[in-house]
Amino acid sequence: MGVETKNLRNVVLLGHSGSGKTLFAETMLFESGALTRRGTIEGQNTASDYTKLEQERGNSLFSALLHANWRDNKINIIDTPGYDDFVGEVISSLKVADTAVMIVNATSGVEVGTELLWEYVENYKTPGLFVINQLDHEKANYDTSLEQLKNNFGPKVMAVQYPLNPGTGFNTIIDALRMIMYVFPKEGGKPEKKPIPESEIGRATQMHQALVESAAENDESLMEKFFDEGSLNEHELAKGLTIALANQQIFPVFCASGKFNMGSGRIMGFLNDIAPSPLERPKPMSTKGEPIGADSTGPTRVFIYKTISEPQVGNVSYFKVFSGTLKTGDDLINLANSNHERINQIYVANGKTREAVNELKAGDLGVTVKLKETHTNNTLVTKGVESGIEPIHFPEPRIRVAVTPPNKADIDKLAKALHVTHEEDPTLIIEQSPELRQTLLYGQGQLHLDLIKYRIEKVYGVTMAFENPKIPYRETITKIANESYRHKKQTGGSGQFAEVHIRLEPYQEGMKDPDGLTVRNREYEKLPWGGTLAFYWCIVGGSIDTKFSSAIKKGVMNKMTEGPLTGSHCRDIRISIYDGKMHPVDSNDMAFQLAGTMAFKNAFQHAGPQLLEPIYDVSILCGSEFMGDVMGDLQTRRAIIMGMESEGHYQKILARVPLAELHDYSSTLRSITQGKAKFSMKLADYQQVPAEIQTKLVTEYQAHAHDEH
Ligand SMILES: Nc1nc2c(ncn2[C@@H]2O[C@H](COP(=O)(O)OP(=O)(O)O)[C@@H](O)[C@H]2O)c(=O)[nH]1
Ligand SMILES: [Mg+2]
Structure with a gap:
């Protein structure tokens, strides 16, 4: 039997690189009993940083799905990389999380990563809380960190706890929600619960009162109770806080040291008691704009938020069951391509360790393998269901490089490797540019692209080199030029003849007709590379037959595609064909096309080319x-x-x-x-x-x- 939806908590760990997310995740797993010993970053043996690359670098590069059982509930935990280069992994994780836990390093307070990631939390409307971590560090500064959180993220940031003795020797946390003091043993773990000392009662009570008020604020019945009695009981307080948290009306702040295993148990307790289950958070929207409730008896909707490719296994798909219950043997339909997919195996994961299960209910996160035609952002549904989950929107690229063409033998291998890498990482974009005659890669940063190169070389054995990408310049003109061109050729018996007189002008929308010319026909070509070609037919008296108009235009377009200055695309030009000559036998489309090209090319040089x-x-x-x-x-x-x-x-x-x-x-x-x-x-x-x-x-x-x- 799958875990009931109301007993699920989906948590994403966010934070600037080095704030301690991975070690904190390790601590959570250990405290819950999911791990029997705690790994360390330096020991290269954490559950979350399980790839060789991450272990070598001592830094998370990919999101990792973990889970822990805590009392009645299953807490799914996604650890994410802190570097902005891998923000795609963060965004996809946020898509499936119901609570964001932002880890803040007490030695540095709010960092750029904290700010940027919080923007995503706000945009996704994900309930969020903060953990001021590394309080054991000699340079830890809780008060400054808390103040920075309040300054940056507003008055909804409210402390639940504060440390009594931050710095070396840290072991005591005052908890203003439970009004209790936690004193940790040297090796961390289960704290001793003590009454709050006299000297701290004032501060703790004030914090407690503020929490009660904000819990009451978001629910009418609680508000009434609070006004009548001046307080809320534990159950009411929990209910109010859940509503406030779920609607981003409060961002509670906790204390921890991941390194010394202090604080994670209490935070899991809070996630267990207060954090919203998939039923309690605002409903996500479908592709048809309707809210989707996490109803485990409804139609199945399984959304793929991440895809990786493993050497022995092939495609590994990470998913959230947004509605219904997913069972092994289910035959689902991929809404993106109408393909049938049979779900042969369902797993829950702790990093690289996967455990098979029979079913997962609405709200749960899991893994399946060997899907045939299913990629990140696809929704698999029960037959007949028409709306999927709104896709993840990945950020615009911030860096581009060109791939040096590989030797012939490797061309196909490289193309395949790049294709698979894009499937795994949608923030890598590949473009074959006919314009620049280069293969371009777009990514999130130098580190991002360097890692892609490294992996492709390791995994696919293809050497890959980068070179500077060319710039997609454009060409245009800045003044008027008139030009005539005669194409005349005699070969054997037949000949070719065409003469055109043209005027080029810089094109602007709404400009008046060319001086002194009578316009018979106006064509506006929206160019695929941006800008416009305005093509005016101004022939009076039939000096050229209208039937040659399209041949001339084709000739002009040939040169517009590969401009006279640097071979770049031309844009924003008006050309008026106002005179010319034709020959009853020798004139044909070919001749006029050539004349068009040449007249345009020559005129362009005199028109202030830019x-x-x-x-x-x-x-x-x-x-x-x-x-x-x-x-x-x-x-x-x-x-x-x-x-x-x-x-x-x-x-x-x-x-x-x-x-x-x-x-x-x-x-x-x-x-x-x-x-x-x-x-x-x-x-x-x-x-x-x-x-x-x-x-x-x-x-x-x-x-x-x-x-x-
Ligand atoms: N002193 C101290 N160091 C910590 C703590 N948590 C993590 N670290 C260290 O900080 C570094 C980064 O930790 P990591 O968990 O990889 O951070 P992440 O980038 O946020 O995942 C590692 O060297 C950890 O050993 C902590 O609570 N106290
Ligand atoms: Mg990490």
Whole structure:
């Protein structure tokens, strides 16, 4: 029998890298009895960091699914990586979690990672709590950490506990919810419960009162009771806190030392008693915009939040049962492609250890293997169900590199390896660019791409090298030019003849008709690479037959595709065909197409040709102390600063930066800020390339084009 939905707690551990998530997860498993001995990061033997790569690096790179039984309940725990490069793993974990536990390092307080990850918690409306961890550290500062949490995340942040003696020798926590003092033995574990000493009663009572008030605030009957009696009993308090937590009306703060195994038991107790089950949190939305309740007797909806590929096993799919009950032998339908999938095995997981079970009820997390055509973000449903789970939206990439073409023998192997890697990690995006004639990889940071390279070499035995990606420049014109071109050729008996007179103008939406020309027909071509080609037919008196119009346009488009300056795509040009000549026998489509190409090419050179480059909106969040360095670096990248604002003790900078100047930004920013910065980027616009850079690019292209002929 699967665990009842009301007895499930799905928890995701979040936090800046190094805050102690993985060790804390280990402690939770140990305290619950799921592990008989505690691993350490240094010992490379934790349940969560079970891949060789993570152990070597001493850092989580992938999310890990764990679970612990605690009294009546099963607590599913997902440990996540802290590095922003792996935020995809965090987002997919948040999608299936019902409570977020944000681990904060007491020696450094709120860090960039804390802030960025909290944004996701708020966006996902995930109930959340904080753990101020590493209180055993000599530099631990609880008060500052708590103050920073309140400053950054507002008055809903409320302490449940405080440490009596943070720092070396830490062993005592005052708990204002239970109004009790916990004193831990040297090796941690089960604390001794003692009355709160006289000297601390004042502070503890004040905290307790604040918790009771916020528990009462979110429920009318509790509110009444509170006004009548001035207090709530334990049961009412728990009920009120569950409602407040589930609706993000309170973010409680706890104390811990993962290293010395202090505090995790109480936090699991809180998750057990107070944290919402999948039934109590706001309902997630389906692809059809309807709320989906975690009803274990309803139709089955199984959502795949993560897929990995294991050497001996093949595809391993991590899922949440959003509704219904999943049983072995179930035949489900993948809503994304209508394929049938038979569920042969269902597992629960503790890192790499998997244990087979017969069924999982609504709300539970599990693993299955060997699905045929099912990927991350797909929903498997009972036949007849039409709405799935709204997919995870992964963040925009922040770095791009080109893959150096491998030797012939490896081309297919590499392509396959990249494909599988993308299936496992949707934040890796692969693009075959016909425009740049390169294979481009887009990812979340240098570390992200380096790791992908490392894994592909290890797992698939294909050597992979990166090179600088080319920039997708655009070409346009800045002034009017008139041009005529005559194509004439005599070969044997037949000949070719076409003559066109054209005018090129920079195109703008809503511009008036060309001076002195009578426009017969207007065509506006929205170009697949952005911008417009306006093609005007202004022939009076039939000097060219209208039937040649499309051949001329085709000729122009050929050159627009591979522009005269650097072979880049052209955009935002109006061409008016206003005169020409044809020959009754020798004129044909081919001749007019060629004439169109040549006339356009020549006119372009006289029309103030201009290269355009992609400009990105870049948003940077960094510690205020690095502000000067970050700004100084931006100045070397032809950046335009669009705004600055402070967010807590962080500084947010908005800038517009040419893509050509951004290729090493991810690693540079990391090194100048010692990792205390994050950024995002998004294509904003195309803008003129400065004259000296244009000259250089055009000269390079012309020299290269010359070589090729
Ligand atoms: N002193 C102390 N060190 C800790 C504590 N928790 C974790 N660490 C250390 O901090 C480092 C990072 O821990 P880890 O669990 O990998 O952090 P994560 O990146 O958040 O998963 C490791 O060297 C741990 O041994 C703690 O409570 N106290
Ligand atoms: Mg970790």
